[in-house]
Amino acid sequence: MADISAAVEPEWIKRIYAHYERKNKTGWRGHRLGPSQAGRACDREIWYNFRECRAPDWSGRMLRLFDTGAREESRFIADLRNAGLEVYDRDPVTKRQFSVTLGSVHVGGSMDGVGRGFDEAPNKWHVLEFKTHSEKSFSLLKKKGLQEAKPEHWTQCQLYMLAMNREFPGEFDRAVYLAKNKNTDELWGCRVYLDNMAAEKIEARCISIVNSPRPPAGIGNGPDDFRCRFCSFRDMCYESAPALRGCRNCLHSTPGPSGWVCEDGQHWGTGEPCRRHRYIPEVAGMGAVVDASPGGEWVKYERGVDEGF
Numbered sequence: 001m002a003d004i005s006a007a008v009e010p011e012w013i014k015r016i017y018a019h020y021e022r023k024n025k026t027g028w029r030g031h032r033l034g035p036s037q038a039g040r041a042c043d044r045e046i047w048y049n050f051r052e053c054r055a056p057d058w059s060g061r062m063l064r065l066f067d068t069g070a071r072e073e074s075r076f077i078a079d080l081r082n083a084g085l086e087v088y089d090r091d092p093v094t095k096r097q098f099s100v101t102l103g104s105v106h107v108g109g110s111m112d113g114v115g116r117g118f119d120e121a122p123n124k125w126h127v128l129e130f131k132t133h134s135e136k137s138f139s140l141l142k143k144k145g146l147q148e149a150k151p152e153h154w155t156q157c158q159l160y161m162l163a164m165n166r167e168f169p170g171e172f173d174r175a176v177y178l179a180k181n182k183n184t185d186e187l188w189g190c191r192v193y194l195d196n197m198a199a200e201k202i203e204a205r206c207i208s209i210v211n212s213p214r215p216p217a218g219i220g221n222g223p224d225d226f227r228c229r230f231c232s233f234r235d236m237c238y239e240s241a242p243a244l245r246g247c248r249n250c251l252h253s254t255p256g257p258s259g260w261v262c263e264d265g266q267h268w269g270t271g272e273p274c275r276r277h278r279y280i281p282e283v284a285g286m287g288a289v290v291d292a293s294p295g296g297e298w299v300k301y302e303r304g305v306d307e308g309f
Helices: 011-024 043-050 060-082 135-144 151-167 196-211 234-238
Strands: 086-088 099-101 108-110 113-116 126-133 174-181 187-193 253-256 259-262 289-292 299-301 304-306
Touching: 011 060, 043 196, 060 086, 060 126, 060 174, 099 151, 108 151, 126 135, 126 151, 135 174, 135 187, 151 174, 151 187, 151 196
Parallel strands: 126 174
Antiparallel strands: 086 113, 099 108, 113 126, 174 187, 253 259, 289 299, 299 304
C-alpha cells in the first residue's frame, strides 16, 4: 500500500490558507500611524508604511498566525478576570474597543483594554497591552525587561498612557504588559510608568512624519546596512523601485486636520487610485522631475513619464 502520511501539503490545507488571503483582500487598512509603528527606528519606513507604498503581501499562514494572536486577547482578558482583577476590553460608553488619538486625527490606535486591582497598586487604573512571543523573544524579554528587549512595545504603552491620561488626568499613568510564550504557554508581566517627556517626544515625531509631504531621511547607510536588510521598503530606498499606486502616495493627496484631502477635487474612496493619480516624485522610482504639463496630466522624469494608468 502507498504511504499516505508522506510529508506533502494537502490541497485542503492550501484552501484553508486561501480563505485567510481572501478575507484580507488587498491588504489596505486605511490605517492611522499607530502606536505599534511609532517605535520603529526609521522615519522613512514609518512614512512609507503610512503612505501605503506597499500593500502587505501576507501569506495565508501568516494571516492565520495574526488571527491566533488576536484570539489570544480574549484569553488574556479572561485570565486577568479569573485572577480577581477588574478588566474592561471595551469602552463602557461606546461599547467598542478603546480608541485613542494623539495630537492628530492621523495618529492613534486601539488598546487591548484597561484594568485595576493589581497587587502593586490596587486602586490605580492601568492601560493593558497583550503580546505573544516566540521562545527566543520571550527569553530576551525576561532577561532584559520590556524597554530594552522590546522598545516598540514599550513605546506603544507610553503613547496609550499619554492619550488616556490626557482624557482622565492622573488616572492612567501606568500600564500592565502581559506576554505569553507561544511554545510553553508561560506568562510574564510587568508594570510600566508613564514617561511623559519621552511620550510627548514620540508623539511629536509621529506628527512630523504624518505632516511631511516627502519621505524623510532613512536610517540606513547603504543597501548592506543590517538595519535595512529585512525592510519591506528596501528596494524603494536602494533600487529605485516605485511605490504601489494608491491615494496616499499621490501628489494631490494631503493628510488634513480632519482626514485625507484630495487637492485635485477627486472623490476619496477606498484608497484605490483614480486615473488622475500622479506619484509623489520621490516614490515614483524614475529619478528627478524634468518637466510636467500645466494641468498635471503627465510628469516627465529622468527615466520615464508618469501619465497615470
